[in-house]
Amino acid sequence: MLHFIKSFDFVNPQRIGALGLSMGGAVAGMLAGDCKEDTRAICLWVPAGNMKDIPLKGKLIQEIDDSYEKGFIDFNGFSLGVGFMKDVMTLDILEKSSSYDKQALFIHGNKDDVVPLSISQTICENLWKSRQASCN
The missing domain is CATH 3.40.50.1820 (Alpha/Beta hydrolase fold, catalytic domain)
Structure with a gap:
């Protein structure tokens, strides 16, 4: 950039x-x-x-597991891709x-x-x- x-x-x-x-x-x-x-x-x-904590806050384990199958997690109406979430988890x-x-x-x-x-x-x-x- x-x-x-x-x-x-x-x-x-x-x-x-x-x-x-x-x-x-x-x-x-x-x-x-x-x-x-x-x-x-x-x-x-x-x-x-x-x-890395924000989209998962308040989610149940089942919801998180389901998001991997769907390919995204719902965060306040926004669909965050599983790939994005995996990348975010690696960042310090x-x-x-x-x-x-x-x-x-x-x-x-x-x-x-x-x-x-x-x-x-x-x-x-x-x-x-x-x-x-x-x-x-």
Whole structure:
């Protein structure tokens, strides 16, 4: 993705940032962690670092087993493919996002019932440990 963005003449490769909301926040955080040298700053808006838990929350074992037969799991009316879910289960979103070492802004409310504030706090605290800064 970064290679594609950097291919445009109007893009200054020294000023690329990443912003994402929810799953996009998780992706932006992992991208920044993997490509530190190409990412100047990030803004993570309710980053879904708990993505592997969200679609399965409240599901019965039988529902999960049935989803493998159907090829998808229903999540609030959205069909998430089994392949997608298997991929999500292999990701360590918090670890990848926490390895980023440049400017970061977190936007997260304390009444979110899908992605708890503790997810952003964990990423922020891990990200800033080496800088001896705070996450307030």
